[in-house]
Structure formats: structure tokens, C-alpha cells
Amino acid sequence: MDTAATGIETPHRANAAHATVPTADPTGIPAVRGAAPPGVLHTVTIDLGERSYPILIGPGLLDAPATWAGLPRASTAVIVTNETVGPLYAPRLRAALAPHYGRVLEVVLPDGEAHKDWPTLNRIFDALLAEACDRKTVLFALGGGVIGDMTGFAAACYMRGVPFVQVPTTLLAQVDSSVGGKTAINHPLGKNMIGAFYQPVRVVCDLDTLSTLPAREFSAGLAEVIKYGPIADPAFLGWIEAHIAALVAREPAAVALAVRRSCEIKAAVVGQDERESGLRAILNFGHTFGHAIEAGLGYGAWLHGEAVGCGMVMAATLSHRLGRVSAGYVERLTRLIAAAGLPTRAPVLASDNAARYLELMRVDKKAEGGAIRFVVVDEAGHATLQAVPDALVAEVIDACTA
Ligand SMILES: NC(=O)c1ccc[n+]([C@@H]2O[C@H](COP(=O)([O-])OP(=O)(O)OC[C@H]3O[C@@H](n4cnc5c(N)ncnc54)[C@H](O)[C@@H]3O)[C@@H](O)[C@H]2O)c1
Ligand SMILES: O=C(O)C(=O)C[C@@H](O)[C@H](O)[C@H](O)COP(=O)(O)O
Numbered sequence: 001m002d003t004a005a006t007g008i009e010t011p012h013r014a015n016a017a018h019a020t021v022p023t024a025d026p027t028g029i030p031a032v033r034g035a036a037p038p039g040v041l042h043t044v045t046i047d048l049g050e051r052s053y054p055i056l057i058g059p060g061l062l063d064a065p066a067t068w069a070g071l072p073r074a075s076t077a078v079i080v081t082n083e084t085v086g087p088l089y090a091p092r093l094r095a096a097l098a099p100h101y102g103r104v105l106e107v108v109l110p111d112g113e114a115h116k117d118w119p120t121l122n123r124i125f126d127a128l129l130a131e132a133c134d135r136k137t138v139l140f141a142l143g144g145g146v147i148g149d150m151t152g153f154a155a156a157c158y159m160r161g162v163p164f165v166q167v168p169t170t171l172l173a174q175v176d177s178s179v180g181g182k183t184a185i186n187h188p189l190g191k192n193m194i195g196a197f198y199q200p201v202r203v204v205c206d207l208d209t210l211s212t213l214p215a216r217e218f219s220a221g222l223a224e225v226i227k228y229g230p231i232a233d234p235a236f237l238g239w240i241e242a243h244i245a246a247l248v249a250r251e252p253a254a255v256a257l258a259v260r261r262s263c264e265i266k267a268a269v270v271g272q273d274e275r276e277s278g279l280r281a282i283l284n285f286g287h288t289f290g291h292a293i294e295a296g297l298g299y300g301a302w303l304h305g306e307a308v309g310c311g312m313v314m315a316a317t318l319s320h321r322l323g324r325v326s327a328g329y330v331e332r333l334t335r336l337i338a339a340a341g342l343p344t345r346a347p348v349l350a351s352d353n354a355a356r357y358l359e360l361m362r363v364d365k366k367a368e369g370g371a372i373r374f375v376v377v378d379e380a381g382h383a384t385l386q387a388v389p390d391a392l393v394a395e396v397i398d399a400c401t402a
């Protein structure tokens with residue numbers, strides 16, 4: 001069996017193949033109730049040597065001058081955003097950046113996963129070249145994961161690399177996509193297939209921006225928050241279960257803790273395996289099935305977080321069939337995902353449904369020599385990458401399909 005040890009261990013059990021995550025006290029929500037005063041509540045550092053950077057987390061950060069101090073100096077800043085987020089937040093970001101840059105330009109892209117593609121990416125390059133932006137130009141990704149992934153990829157490519165700052169405005173982007181330097185666009189045959197590892201120089205998570213996020217999008221972000229429990233931190237999973245109503249209601253203290261702990265876990269994993277030679281694959285829990293759902297239904301039909309939520313139910317079911325977790329654990333995770341407002345039954349993609357899922361999953365980036373590899377978990381918060389026979393995967397697809 002093709003396995004890679006990818007569990008996150010406590011320091012005394014750690015070895016070269018295992019990650020360590022700094023311990024937090026996820027069982028105690030800070031006594032803060034209601035909105036916290038503007039400013040940085042938490043700074044999580046992602047430790048990558050000369051490419052290390054801070055993740056600033058707090059309310060009101062867009063307007064706080066300190067947020068924008070100390071960034072690379074340049075004559076031009078370019079805000080890349082979309083037609084939904086731009087009108088809400090670009091004027092404030094523009095005002096905050098104006099004292100630091102000779103000019104602040106804006107590129108406004110169409111909204112949606114369906115636009116995470118070559119033609120839309122090219123609009124960024126067109127604008128940079130039309131404005132004669134030089135190689136010191138700093139890009140600011142203002143939006144959700146789609147804008148972050150595309151702006152990061154544009155930054156990696158433009159003049160072979162310019163600095164960029166992530167300013168995530170969705171829960172999903174604050175807890176996951178803005179951190180770690182995976183940048184990409186989609187291909188009709190597979191999700192995130194064209195891209196680069198390219199780290200931002202700073203991540204700014206202004207928690208206040210989440211107030212304008214539609215409920216469906218907030219739930220999608222909760223899928224990636226939940227993900228960190230099974231793969232790395234059973235105590236955090238228990239905390240999420242206990243506070244799911246507070247999270248869905250967007251209670252500021254609960255949301256701040258969820259963002260902080262998620263970023264801590266992601267930073268610890270990426271800090272040990274930036275380019276996914278092994279350990280980092282655990283962040284793909286639920287994604288092998290989830291990406292098949294996204295590509296199979298057409299990008300944007302299901303949100304990424306919805307597909308990942310359902311994909312985690314499928315991956316937990318697979319873990320159960322492999323004897324890693326009890327049926328009760330699968331039920332527990334399924335209940336939590338449903339309580340977050342996410343679908344738990346997989347959609348039908350074709351009349352030969354399991355075959356279609358398998359076909360889509362064969363192009364997954366974790367596949368090796370034609371064998372699809374899945375992230376499976378145990379109940380102690382260890383995740384493992386494992387090749388699984390098609391017949392067993394097909395059984396799981398049939399069992400999980402609506
Ligand atoms: N790079 C990574 O490590 C990584 C990790 C997870 C997901 N992703 C990618 O991220 C993408 C999903 O990101 P997402 O869930 O943020 O989706 P998204 O970027 O499409 O944003 C969701 C929607 O919310 C809107 N929006 C954003 N901020 C808003 C705000 N504050 N108020 C109101 N509306 C707002 C957007 O315009 C969009 O319509 C997928 O493409 C996925 O593949 C990447
Ligand atoms: O950062 C990572 O590594 C992840 O896997 C995070 C995922 O949530 C994210 O959706 C990522 O884009 C998926 O990576 P991919 O390499 O399978 O495209």
C-alpha cells in the first residue's frame with residue numbers, strides 16, 4: 001500500500017515525517033463578547049526563512065495605518081479585486097495605500113469561480129502592461145480565494161515575479177486560501193491545474209469585512225475551518241462542535257478564534273512542507289472528492305467550500321471503510337458539516353456516476369502513476385495519504401450519493 005506518514009503529532013512524538021503544531025487552548029473562547037476594538041488581535045507568522053511573513057488578524061485593519069507600514073517600497077500599487085468586493089472595500093484600501101505609493105491603480109475582474117481562468121488572468125497582465133507597471137509594483141489581492149489565487153499567480157508571473165499582499169475578505173480566504181502560497185487557475189479538466197507556489201509578503205485578515213459576506217459563502221468558509229480538526233487537532237474539532245451556532249451567527253470572538261487557530265495550523269503545516277512533498281497533502285482532506293464535484297458540475301455550481309464539506313463526508317466514509325474511524329465518527333463529522341449549513345450528500349455527475357467521479361479524480365495532483373491517493377484520517381487527528389482500489393472508492397461514492 002502506498003502511504004505517506006502525514007499525521008500531525010505532539011512534539012514528543014514528532015519525527016521527520018510528522019508536523020508539529022503549536023498548542024493553543026482551543027477549548028476556551030476569550031471572554032470578549034460583541035465587537036472587539038479595531039486593531040490586530042493576533043499575528044501568526046509563517047516561517048519560511050527569507051520568505052517568512054505575518055498574517056495579521058483583527059477588526060478594522062483596512063483603515064489602521066500600521067497595517068500597511070513596512071511593505072516593499074514601489075512607485076505603484078495595484079489593487080486586484082472583483083465587481084462585488086471592489087465597490088465595498090477598494091475605496092478604503094486605496095485611501096490606506098495612497099500615502100505609501102505614488103499611484104494606486106485598480107483592476108476589477110468579473111466575479112465567480114467560472115472566471116478563474118486564462119482570459120481573466122490575462123486581464124491583469126493587460127492592465128499591468130498598459131500602465132507600464134515596473135518589476136517593483138506591489139499587487140494587493142482584495143477579495144476571496146478566487147481573487148487571491150489569481151492575483152498570486154499573476155504576481156508570480158509578471159516580469160518573473162513581483163511582490164503581492166493578500167487582503168482576504170471571505171472566511172474561506174482568511175482561514176485557508178490567503179495563507180501558504182498556492183496560486184492557480186482552473187482548467188476545464190481539473191481544478192487549480194495551472195499555477196505556482198508563490199508566497200505573499202503579508203496577509204491582512206480584517207474580520208469586519210466578513211459582515212457583508214452572504215450566509216452561503218460564510219458556510220463555505222466553515223468547511224475549511226472544520227477540516228483542520230480531523231487532520232490536526234481533535235480538541236479544535238470539539239471546540240468547533242461546541243461553538244458551531246456561535247460561528248454560524250458570526251459572533252466576533254468565536255470567529256476570531258476560528259480564524260486564528262486555522263491560520264496557526266496551516267502556517268505550521270506549510271512551514272514544514274511548503275511545496276507539498278508530503279505532509280502538506282493533509283490540507284487536501286475532502287478535496288479529492290470535492291474537486292471532482294466542482295469540475296464535474298461546472299465551476300461555480302457548488303461553492304468550493306460546499307464541495308469540500310461533502311468531500312470530507314466521503315473521505316471520512318472512506319476512512320471508516322479502511323478501518324481508521326468508527327461509524328460514529330463519520331456521523332459526528334456529518335452532523336457538524338450539516339450544522340455549518342453545508343451539503344452532506346454527493347451530487348450525481350453522470351449516469352455512470354462512480355466511473356465519472358473516478359475519471360475526474362485521476363487528474364488530481366496527488367495521483368501518482370495513475371493511482372488516485374486520498375487523505376484519510378483517524379480519530380486522534382492524524383491524516384495519511386493513501387492509494388485506494390477503485391472498487392472501494394466506487395462503493396463509497398455510491399454510499400454517499402444523493
Ligand atoms: N490557495 C489555496 O490554498 C486555496 C485554499 C482554499 C481555496 N482556494 C480557492 O479559493 C476559491 C474559493 O474562495 P472563496 O470561497 O473565497 O470564493 P470567492 O473568491 O468566489 O468569493 C466568494 C463570493 O463572495 C464574494 N465576496 C468576497 N468577499 C466578500 C465580502 N466581504 N462581502 C460580500 N461579498 C464578498 C465574492 O465576490 C464571491 O462572489 C476556490 O477557487 C478555491 O479553489 C485556494
Ligand atoms: O494549501 C493547501 O495545500 C491546500 O490544499 C488547501 C486547500 O484548501 C485548497 O483548496 C488548495 O487550493 C487545494 O490544493 P490543490 O493543490 O489540490 O489544488
Ligand SMILES: [Zn+2]
Nearest residue numbers: 224287304308
Ligand atoms: Zn480548499
